[in-house]
Amino acid sequence: MTVEKPAGQPESVQERLLAETAPLIEQLVAERVASRLMAQDATLWGPEAEPEASIRLAWTTLHSTSRPLVEEIEKLRDELAAEGVDRVVLAGMGGSSLAPEVITNTAGVPLVVLDTTDPGQVADALSGDLTRTVLVVSSKSGSTVETDSHRRIFEEAFAAKGIDAASRIVVVTDPESPLATSAGEAGYRKVFLADPHVGGRYSALTAFGLVPSGLAGADLRELLADAARTAHDLADDRPDNPALILAAALGAAHVRGAEKVVLADTGSGIKGFGEWAEQLIAESTGKNGTGLLPVVVESPDSPGFADAGEDATPVAIGPAQDDTMLSTSGDLGGLFLLWEYATAIVGRLLAINPFDQPDVEAAKKAARSLLDSPSTDEGAPTLVDGPVEVFAPPGLLPEGTGTLGDALRALLASAPEFGYLAVQAYLDRIADASAVVLRGELARRTGLQTTFGWGPRFLHSTGQYHKGGHQNGVFLQITGAVAEDMQVPGRPYTLGTLQRAQALGDGQVLVEHERPVLRLHFTDRAAGLAHLVKAVQEVGA
Structure with missing residues (x-):
């Protein structure tokens, strides 16, 4: 199990990050954070977090238990x-x-x-x-x-x-x-x-x-054996402990304004690790107006990773391709444990409780409220452009906005410097899988770190960060017409009604947090997606 730190040039962001990491590692070693974490010491995150931490630390020994x-x-x-x-x-x-x-x-x-x-x-x-x-x-x-x-x-x-x-x-x-x-x-x-x-x-x-x-x-035996081989190293209070290196690097980056962590697979052989790490990082750290925003990209050549700016730290899952990136590599069981250790330790560095998720429930409550009063009247869309209905809160779109492209430009213009764009697709991630191209297209044309989440899946992941983390995000929410709905037995709603309630409920909570939210509803999913992709391509032209 390894974490490789970037070398870089003396004047580079990476070299400065490396210099800032050393004292943090020294501090973590002196405070015996690694061994105390393995021993399930609930005092590591302060008295306010101790009650929750005391019942949330059994994961450190799961490789055995x-x-x-x-x-x-x-x-x-x-x-x-x-x-x-x-x-x-x-x-x-x-x-x-x-x-x-x-x-x-x-x-x-x-x-x-x-x-x-x-x-x-x-x-x-x-x-x-x-x-x-x-x-x-x-x-x-x-x-x-x-x-x-x-x-x-x-x-x-x-x-x-x-x-x-x-x-x-x-x-x-x-x-x-x-x-x-x-x-x-x-x-x-x-x-x-x-x-x-x-x-x-x-x-x-x-x-x-x-x-x-x-x-x-x-093969579960191999998975647990992989974790067991890594556990000893992660519990060791030494400066070469990979969890301490990773936590210190991410913590130092956050201090200097790089609150995004961009994850790309560089040939690890592990499929989909970034999506798992996304929830771990976002829900653990995104609260109290701080935290690390994970951005999962398609490849190391993708926008957001290859061209990461001062607000982001690229981290490879697999071997480092050059000296400008951190990298974590190893077997799957060991990587699970490495990132869990590092994320919990980052919580200590950011002075937050990495085991609660205080803002997740807000969207659930809003969705339940809409299910209790399942009106189909959403009001008239702000504008209609072909197969796309555009819904915007008051004040987001300037007067005279008449096209989907104009609406997108207005949303993107509302993003602060070094902000981020979150694309939230309440669609079918099998039949509508091509929607994922929107992440790269938007990131390339806007220069913003851009995340993509399938709804409601992301509500149990980055949804916590959107409300509790750094309040510098803008949100593009996508919903689509349901061709054939499905009744939920024993419940007074269909899946389509539930999906709609989750989208509108989360959007409502984001607006209450004074975040810009633009919702696009496809009256025809295939045509709507094609129309949106075309509009995105014209935004940065």
């Missing part, structure tokens, strides 16, 4: 295979889905991940062979609305096929959660109780990460 789970998971996998059940669908959000997706993609084993409220994407998951399907329902609280909706939909679908639904549902949750209780009452196939002293974004090596990954066929 999770080992008994492996045999249990393998036994269930063999039982299901003997019954002809070998297709695994995971219903989970945030930490319940991001780690399993990285683990299985890297291992090359199939896992269908449902972390969406888009009816089309859920319908796609339902269209698979249900006679071969097991559903893993994964929720720490047991009350996650998206995951509960998926469970209800699949339960009904199993029954409609004459399949005993209870025999095809596996639950991962915390002890005594509402889901644990209801799963027992329903007689579901298996209930795995995770360690309640691990927060969701630190749960990669708990039952939340291991159960769906192991049922899908990933």
